[in-house]
Amino acid sequence: MKYLDEFSDPELAGKLLDQIRAATSRRWSIMEVCGGQTHSIIRHGVDQLLPDEIEMIHGPGCPVCVTPLEIIDKALEIASRPDVVFCSFGDMLRVPGSGKDLFRIKSEGGDVRVVYSPLDALTIAKDNPDKQVVFFGIGFETTAPANAMTVYQAKRLGIKNFSLLVSHVLVPPAIAAIMESPTCRVQAFLAAGHVCSVMGTEEYPPLCDKYGIPIVVTGFEPLDILEGIRRTVLQLESGRHELENAYPRAVRADGNAAAKAMLCDVFEVTDRSWRGIGMIPSSGWRLSAEYRDYDAEHRFAVTDIHTAESAVCRSGEVLQGLIKPHECSAFGTLCTPRNPLGATMVSSEGACAAYYLYRRLEVTHA
Ligand code: SF4
Numbered sequence: 288m289k290y291l292d293e294f295s296d297p298e299l300a301g302k303l304l305d306q307i308r309a310a311t312s313r314r315w316s317i318m319e320v321c322g323g324q325t326h327s328i329i330r331h332g333v334d335q336l337l338p339d340e341i342e343m344i345h346g347p348g349c350p351v352c353v354t355p356l357e358i359i360d361k362a363l364e365i366a367s368r369p370d371v372v373f374c375s376f377g378d379m380l381r382v383p384g385s386g387k388d389l390f391r392i393k394s395e396g397g398d399v400r401v402v403y404s405p406l407d408a409l410t411i412a413k414d415n416p417d418k419q420v421v422f423f424g425i426g427f428e429t430t431a432p433a434n435a436m437t438v439y440q441a442k443r444l445g446i447k448n449f450s451l452l453v454s455h456v457l458v459p460p461a462i463a464a465i466m467e468s469p470t471c472r473v474q475a476f477l478a479a480g481h482v483c484s485v486m487g488t489e490e491y492p493p494l495c496d497k498y499g500i501p502i503v504v505t506g507f508e509p510l511d512i513l514e515g516i517r518r519t520v521l522q523l524e525s526g527r528h529e530l531e532n533a534y535p536r537a538v539r540a541d542g543n544a545a546a547k548a549m550l551c552d553v554f555e556v557t558d559r560s561w562r563g564i565g566m567i568p569s570s571g572w573r574l575s576a577e578y579r580d581y582d583a584e585h586r587f588a589v590t591d592i593h594t595a596e597s598a599v600c601r602s603g604e605v606l607q608g609l610i611k612p613h614e615c616s617a618f619g620t621l622c623t624p625r626n627p628l629g630a631t632m633v634s635s636e637g638a639c640a641a642y643y644l645y646r647r648l649e650v651t652h653a
Pocket residue numbers: 599600601602603605612615616617618619622623627628629630631632633639
């Protein structure tokens with residue numbers, strides 16, 4: 288297989304579905320960790336093609352969705368300052384903080400710019416030495432290497448008017464937190480292929496052993512996802528709980544050595560709050576002591592932050608797989624992609640946005 292279309296081949300999809308149906312003897316709940324996988328599942332109707340016994344639970348793998356409100360409010364506070372150019376990927380501009388979003392700050396005169404790479408922000412810093420340029424560095428292990436590289440370059444080039452507002456989160460501690468929850472219904476995970484392409488798979492076997500769960504590293508196209516589910520069901524049905532790599536065209540057990548070395552140099556592990564979930568120990572990265580001068584939180588000393596979550600939004604329950612998006616009373620009425628109340632309706636990887644975009648508007652109970 289060389290081309291993307293081949294990963295949507297209906298005939299091969301039918302064969303994988305036949306194998307999944309043949310293997311399934313009872314109810315199983317499987318969580319796909321990644322928001323990209325959620326979108327692919329809903330977009331292609333993969334969950335509707337599966338046997339009724341298999342439930343796909345959508346996990347907290349959308350980086351925009353899990354960025355804590357406190358960090359959004361800090362971003363708003365920093366971006367409001369007259370000497371600041373605040374740079375971000377576009378999907379963060381509409382994420383609601385306690386009162387405003389970055390679009391509102393821009394409309395009120397703040398210099399908020401959409402960039403396509405953190406290195407673009409570094410170029411802006413180089414070109415505007417009289418300004419403080421901040422890049423909003425959020426996301427999982429996938430986006431972190433580029434942000435680490437940018438801070439490394441800023442230091443190497445002596446660009447002192449650049450800083451990073453960091454809110455990086457890590458997948459394995461989130462899997463542990465989900466499994467430790469008293470309300471957990473998850474029996475197996477599809478792990479995010481792109482995260483593992485950076486970090487490798489070595490962190491996952493201890494989770495399989497500790498919680499007795501299969502974890503299958505899975506890609507993002509329909510056939511990738513069906514193959515991940517097929518392998519997961521085979522493990523569940525035979526009582527195995529192992530790590531399997533169903534995405535070998537992108538993932539090696541040891542990951543990307545150069546990216547990991549850069550991450551290790553620039554970041555250090557820290558406790559991190561996840562929006563809608565709460566604090567998860569050792570679940571994030573912050574800049575290491577050597578790069579602390581490039582930490583926007585440190586540079587701007589934003590401490591007087593009082594957060595206020597929407598009283599209506601149930602995105603925390605969505606992110607933990609406790610409800611489906613259309614079980615929220617605001618879904619599609621008070622809350623739409625044009626007027627989002629929560630981050631899961633804003634982001635292109637958010638579960639609420641996926642359900643709205645692909646018209647999953649009604650609650651159906653199996
Ligand atoms: S539909 Fe909107 S209000 Fe409801 S959980 Fe999703 S983002 Fe929050």
